[in-house]
Amino acid sequence: MLDRPQPVPASLPMLRTLPAALDPAVHPLHKARALVTQLEAAGVEPARALAGVGLQARDLDNVAARMSIRQLIGVFRNAHALVDDPLFALRGGLQCHLPMLGYFGLLLLTSANWKQLMTCFEKHRQHSTPVLGVNVSVSDAHCVMTYFDAHDLEPELFSFILDFHLGMALTYQRDLYGEGFQLAGVRLSRARPRHAAEIVELYGAPVRFGAARDEILWDRRWVGEPMRMADPLTAQALEEICGQLCEQIAAGSGVAGVVTRMLEEARHDFPGIDEVAARMHVTSRTLRRWLLAEGASYAGILDTVRARMAIRYLRATRMKTDEIARVLGFGATASFRTAFRRWTGRQPSDFRPRSRGRGDVPRIGQPVRDAAEAISDRLQLENQQG
Incomplete structure (x- = not known):
């Protein structure tokens, strides 16, 4: 039975x-x-x-x-x-x-x-x-x-x-x-x-x-039982590609897409759910209910946006890890590292070009060098002035 x-x-x-x-x-x-x-x-x-x-x-x-x-x-x-x-x-x-x-x-x-x-x-x-x-x-x-x-x-x-x-x-x-x-x-x-x-x-x-x-x-x-075609390196590369493709789907779909675009446009000063709801002329309770109906949440969308930005900063800029943590709104670098491992299962250093002497890591997706370098320059200037 x-x-x-x-x-x-x-x-x-x-x-x-x-x-x-x-x-x-x-x-x-x-x-x-x-x-x-x-x-x-x-x-x-x-x-x-x-x-x-x-x-x-x-x-x-x-x-x-x-x-x-x-x-x-x-x-x-x-x-x-x-x-x-x-x-x-x-x-x-x-x-x-x-x-x-x-x-x-x-x-x-x-x-x-x-x-x-x-x-x-x-x-x-x-x-x-x-x-x-x-x-x-x-x-x-x-x-x-x-x-x-x-x-x-x-x-x-x-x-x-x-x-x-x-x-x-x-x-x-x-x-x-x-x-x-x-x-x-x-x-x-x-x-x-x-x-x-x-x-x-x-x-x-x-x-x-x-x-x-x-x-x-x-x-x-x-x-x-072992998967008969398991391949960790291939799976790792495909994980990144699928993540970006699903982000594109989310960015074009429903209420989750609207919230995603708002957070992406903020770049680093991310609005909270109350502010996002106010911009959409609804209460935060209503926004949570809409997102739940789509199988999404504000926290999950924010994590997705932060993870993608973090990977791009690591690959496309010379920003230090603590600078990236600050840009993404983390109070401590340790908190950022913990979140990054939760997002990707890997360390931030794994996404750096020429990581571990294995040659350049290819970048997937749209480059963000100009915006990221501008933020890095601003942070460096603030540090010098401080």
């Missing part, structure tokens, strides 16, 4: 990730491209798959193109209407491998262990264009991944999208652990369909229909 999820020890984190806001066109087209490619193999022309969505077939091969969650749901809705095969979505998801998710997928693929994998999943899932919400928990015997609808989708469309994502989840686990990975079970809230035996065969595991939740389970022993 499959066990009920129990609270998990701190070393095996639980997480809950929400889908993104519906309308900002800030997400890469990875999933849309995979779905349209599979529809094309089934005889559906890309133009029909994208009809009424606001995307063109040429966008699918444009690495700079972006779409909204609503547009991706539109592609799923078209696919659901255009194919008669009730197993199309599940089979399609099973054909998707982690590299399909771009940098985010490669980051997961090169993670060292379960804990790092879950940390990356929670921090950067927005880069995967998430349509459904996900809970992950661990019991004494099983890992449990539960999917839920946070966009009030039509039940049949939700089931179609869910099948695609469950198929992807199974293939992703096999990418991580090898073809020997097997599910312990699947629970689906829908009634038992006529093709239930084929569903069981595709999952290779017992399937319970009419369940309270939609979820997949696998043996907890896999948590201790």
Whole structure:
């Protein structure tokens, strides 16, 4: 019998990730491209798959193109209407491998262990264009991944999208652990369909229909298994890239995007949440509630902005660590170092050019040399005058 999820020890984190806001066109087209490619193999022309969505077939091969969650749901809705095969979505998801998710997928693929994998999943899932919400928990015997609808989708469309994502989840686990990975079970809230035996065969595991939740389970022993393509240096580089890409998504999305831009524009004299709320003509309580609805918080956004600025100052300027700490609003350098380790898992010195004599560290993203050097010069002048 499959066990009920129990609270998990701190070393095996639980997480809950929400889908993104519906309308900002800030997400890469990875999933849309995979779905349209599979529809094309089934005889559906890309133009029909994208009809009424606001995307063109040429966008699918444009690495700079972006779409909204609503547009991706539109592609799923078209696919659901255009194919008669009730197993199309599940089979399609099973054909998707982690590299399909771009940098985010490669980051997961090169993670060292379960804990790092879950940390990356929670921090950067927005880069995967998430349509459904996900809970992950661990019991004494099983890992449990539960999917839920946070966009009030039509039940049949939700089931179609869910099948695609469950198929992807199974293939992703096999990418991580090898073809020997097997599910312990699947629970689906829908009634038992006529093709239930084929569903069981595709999952290779017992399937319970009419369940309270939609979820997949696998043996907890896999948590201790090494990731077969772990690569710490590659994961470290991809972590930075994914962080910056997710910041771009956040900067263009919802209330969190507005707050992010306000803090970025402040550069060093960061306004508190009360001041930010006043600028938006709402109370701080209302602003907190809005951010919570988007799965964000003022403290988390401030951390993200500070972390990005700190890395850029370290790489692009000759500012000392205590100067960077002062610019970012820390009362003590030790507090900045502690926060920096929490943000990145590394020391500030690791981000300096020619760190440890290994040659120049390449900079990723937009340079901030002019602004940073100006701040450094001002601090040096203040020190001389003092």
